[in-house]
Structures are given as structure tokens and as C-alpha cells.
Amino acid sequence: MNLPYTNEWLIKGLMEGREPCIKFIYREYFPMIMSIVGCQHGNMEDAEDIFHDGLIIIFNRLKNKRFNLNCSLKTYLFSVCKNLWRRRLERKYRLLYATDSYVYEDAGSYQQEAEEEEKVEKFRLYKKHLNEMPEFCRVLLTLYISKTPLHDIARIMNYKDAEYVKARKYYCKNLLRKKILNDPECKQFMNYE
Amino acid sequence: MSDFLTQSHWIGKFTDKELSPEEESRLLAQASHNPLLRNELRLDEDINELFDDCDRIRLSDTIRSAIHHEKSRVILPLYLKIAASLIILITMTALAGLLVNYSRQNPGQSLIDNNPLLKPETRGLFGFLQGFRMQDMPATPARRRALAMNSKSFNSYSRRPEYEFLIGTATRDVTVFVITPLPRIRCKSDSQLQFSWRWVSEVVPVSLEIIDNRGRLMLTASQMMDMSYVLNTRQWPRGLYYYKIIAADELVTIGSISIY
Numbered sequence: 389m390n391l392p393y394t395n396e397w398l399i400k401g402l403m404e405g406r407e408p409c410i411k412f413i414y415r416e417y418f419p420m421i422m423s424i425v426g427c428q429h430g431n432m433e434d435a436e437d438i439f440h441d442g443l444i445i446i447f448n449r450l451k452n453k454r455f456n457l458n459c460s461l462k463t464y465l466f467s468v469c470k471n472l473w474r475r476r477l478e479r480k481y482r483l484l485y486a487t488d489s490y491v492y493e494d495a496g497s498y499q500q501e502a503e504e505e506e507k508v509e510k511f512r513l514y515k516k517h518l519n520e521m522p523e524f525c526r527v528l529l530t531l532y533i534s535k536t537p538l539h540d541i542a543r544i545m546n547y548k549d550a551e552y553v554k555a556r557k558y559y560c561k562n563l564l565r566k567k568i569l570n571d572p573e574c575k576q577f578m579n580y581e
Numbered sequence: 582m583s584d585f586l587t588q589s590h591w592i593g594k595f596t597d598k599e600l601s602p603e604e605e606s607r608l609l610a611q612a613s614h615n616p617l618l619r620n621e622l623r624l625d626e627d628i629n630e631l632f633d634d635c636d637r638i639r640l641s642d643t644i645r646s647a648i649h650h651e652k653s654r655v656i657l658p659l660y661l662k663i664a665a666s667l668i669i670l671i672t673m674t675a676l677a678g679l680l681v682n683y684s685r686q687n688p689g690q691s692l693i694d695n696n697p698l699l700k701p702e703t704r705g706l707f708g709f710l711q712g713f714r715m716q717d718m719p720a721t722p723a724r725r726r727a728l729a730m731n732s733k734s735f736n737s738y739s740r741r742p743e744y745e746f747l748i749g750t751a752t753r754d755v756t757v758f759v760i761t762p763l764p765r766i767r768c769k770s771d772s773q774l775q776f777s778w779r780w781v782s783e784v785v786p787v788s789l790e791i792i793d794n795r796g797r798l799m800l801t802a803s804q805m806m807d808m809s810y811v812l813n814t815r816q817w818p819r820g821l822y823y824y825k826i827i828a829a830d831e832l833v834t835i836g837s838i839s840i841y
Contacts, residue, residue, distance in 0.1 A: 402640075405640040406643075407643050407646065407647055411647045414648060414651050418651075436648055439644075440645065444641060447636075447640055507631065510627060511631045512641070514631055514632070518632075529632075534635045534638075554590075561628065562590075565592075565628070568624060569621075
């Protein structure tokens with residue numbers, strides 16, 4: 389059943405991370421993204437990644453108070469996802485696309501957008517590796533990321549003190565770094581030496 | 582170099598700015614010669630930067646769970662929904678039709694009492710088929726009648742064996758022949774049934790008797806000199822009846838009337 393969700397409601401729901409709102413966006417807008425990705429050598433997983441990254445990019449931009457969304461969320465998501473997928477293809481297949489094939493959200497900020505999109509992609513990959521970590525590492529790093537005080541983490545994880553929590557945190561971050569560095573998908577876009 | 586790689590917490594401490602100035606300069610000196618260490622330092626900073634926003638991480642989790650949840654939903658296409666609805670509708674209609682038909686044929690008894698499948702009896706392999714057992718077939722009309730009257734399955738449509746074998750036969754030496762009705766007729770409960778006959782030579786009084794399948798006399802019209810009689814079955818309960826047409830104290834014919 390399609391409820392008459394307004395643009396404002398969707399944007400507010402996206403900013404607050406409300407699941408019904410995200411589900412609605414997925415149900416209504418994902419076929420559109422699937423059509424973009426599907427007709428250009430992409431599969432379902434690619435489309436899901438693009439959908440995820442597109443929403444995160446919009447979320448990041450909406451957090452910036454200077455940014456003003458002056459079209460519908462659907463239109464904006466479409467343009468973001470289309471450009472994302474084009475850039476990703478370009479990087480993947482080293483193909484050169486004509487400049488007029490882009491849907492410009494803002495003509496003067498191409499480089500800035502490319503960096504932002506790369507960050508979002510990195511974020512997704514790092515997040516994927518974080519989710520694949522051993523249970524204790526995942527919980528510890530999640531607590532650390534959510535800025536839980538060290539002595540609280542020690543109490544929750546049943547560690548003896550904050551120093552031990554720190555040592556475990558360094559160990560887990562090291563593990564995460566190793567996993568990321570060994571991932572060929574990460575190597576593909578990271579300009580590390 | 583290997584010292585820094587094995588002691589991984591140095592990298593974490595560097596990113597968290599917890600190294601002393603001496604340790605920091607030592608680490609940076611090592612990093613200037615070691616590209617792997619430089620990579621790790623950059624990556625650690627990247628991780629710290631990207632995981633700095635809890636809301637973004639929460640949103641990412643929500644998006645993933647929403648995608649997973651929506652993908653696991655089974656959404657039937659419209660044509661399958663319509664097909665399923667039609668199948669259910671047809672099945673329900675057929676069942677309702679069977680129920681109505683069955684209950685009309687057995688107005689006096691409840692479904693369960695009359696349904697051998699619902700109320701099984703130990704009658705052998707073909708017990709569910711009423712009257713199937715050949716060894717129990719009565720030899721005489723009296724035994725047939727006794728069996729029919731005592732049978733649990735006796736209802737308003739049960740046949741009387743002693744009349745059944747006479748239906749359609751006509752006495753030849755009587756001066757009356759019956760035109761209507763036919764020997765076996767079926768009619769609705771509110772219909773008008775015409776009995777008509779003709780005299781062959783001399784006019785004799787004709788009588789009509791109607792009995793139900795339990796042998797009760799339902800109607801008698803005696804000494805009629807007309808050539809027809811109209812029977813209105815409006816007030817008659819549904820069931821099987823037998824009519825006898827008698828002329829000059831002699832039975833002319835017997836027939837059955839099934840009122841439904």
C-alpha cells in the first residue's frame with residue numbers, strides 16, 4: 389500500500405534513520421536505481437550498494453546546513469545514484485564517458501563530489517569488514533565508535549580496566565586494518581603506496 | 582620496521598595522539614622509509630575519520646536491514662493473486678453447492694446422521710455404499726419393506742420395494758387407460774400435477790390414492806366421473822410418493838411422484 393508520504397517526511401525520516409521510511413524509499417525508488425545499474429552491466433548487489441551509498445551521500449549533504457535540497461528526494465537520489473554508478477564504472481573498466489552523459493547536481497563541484505563518493509564507498513567497505521570481525525572486536529569497536537567511555541566498555545565487556553580496553557581496541561583495529569588491506573576491492577580504489 | 586608492524590598498538594596510539602614526542606618522531610622516521618607503515622597510518626586515520634559519525638553508521642545499518650527485510654518479503658504478482666482468489670472462490674462455491682444440494686435431498690435429517698463417511702459403521706469393505714451388500718438383499722416385498730422401514734438410512738426419498746417393481750405396469754382388462762402422468766415423475770413442491778385418463782368402452786368410476794413412502798395415505802379422491810384431476814402439491818412436504826389409480830375396485834396402475 390502506498391501511503392502519501394511527503395518529501396519532507398522522507399527527508400526527516402532519512403536524517404533520523406527511521407526504518408519504515410528507509411523501507412518505503414527502498415520499495416518505491418530502488419526499481420529506478422536497479423534500472424540505471426541493470427542497463428549498464430550491473431547486478432542486484434551493485435544496485436544495492438549504489439542505493440546504500442546514494443542515501444549516505446544525501447545524508448551527509450543534508451547534515452551540511454549550507455546545503456539546500458530544492459527538488460524531490462526521488463529526483464535527487466536518481467541523479468546521485470546515476471553519477472555514482474557512472475564514476476564507478478569509469479574506475480572499474482577505465483572507460484571514458486563523454487562529459488555530457490553526467491547528470492550534474494552542481495556543475496562546479498565535480499571533484500568535490502568524486503572525493504565524497506569515494507569516501508562513502510570506503511565507508512561501506514570498512515563497515516562491511518567491521519561487521520565481519522569476530523564478535524568481541526565488533527562489539528568493542530562499535531562501543532568505541534559510539535563514544536562510550538572506556539571504563540563503561542570495560543564494565544560491559546567484563547574487562548579488568550580501561551587500559552586493557554585500549555589494548556584490545558588497538559588489537560581489533562589492527563585486525564580490521566589487515567582485513568581491509570587484504571581486500572582486493574579496497575585496493576582497487578585506495579591510492580595507498 | 583617489523584617492530585612497528587608487530588606492535589600494532591603504536592599505530593593506534595599515534596592516531597589517538599597518545600605517543601610521547603620522542604616515540605612519535607621515531608615512528609614518523611620509520612614511516613618515511615617504510616611505505617607499508619605509511620599505508621597503515623593513513624588507513625588508521627581513514628577509519629577514525631569515517632567511523633566518527635555514529636548517526637551515519639546507524640543509518641548504514643538501517644539501510645542494510647531494510648534492504649534485507651524487503652528482499653525477504655515474498656510479493657506475489659497480480660496474476661497469481663487473481664488465480665489464487667479464483668481457485669478459492671470456485672472451491673468454496675462447489676462446497677456450498679454440494680451442501681445445499683445434500684441438505685435439500687435430506688430435509689428431515691441432519692447431515693451428520695445421514696453421512697456414512699462422517700458416521701462410519703462397520704459394514705465391511707464397501708460399507709460406505711448403502712445397500713451394496715448382496716447377501717442382505719431381501720427376497721420378498723415384505724422383507725424389503727421391513728428392511729426399508731428399519732434402515733437407519735430411511736428418509737423421505739427412500740423407495741418402497743413392494744411398489745417399485747409394480748411401477749409402470751398396467752392392468753390390461755380394465756376399461757380405463759391412463760394418459761398422464763408418466764409412471765415416474767419429478768416435480769417441484771409448488772407445482773400442479775394433472776391426472777387424466779380415458780374410458781375404453783363404458784364409463785366406470787375412477788379413484789385416486791396417493792401414499793407416501795412410509796405407507797401413509799396422503800390423498801384419496803374416489804368415484805370420479807371426470808376425465809382428469811388436478812393435484813396441487815403446494816402444501817406437500819418434499820419426498821417420494823406413490824399414486825394408485827383404481828377403476829371399479831381394480832388397480833389400473835401405480836406410479837411414483839418425487840417432489841423436490
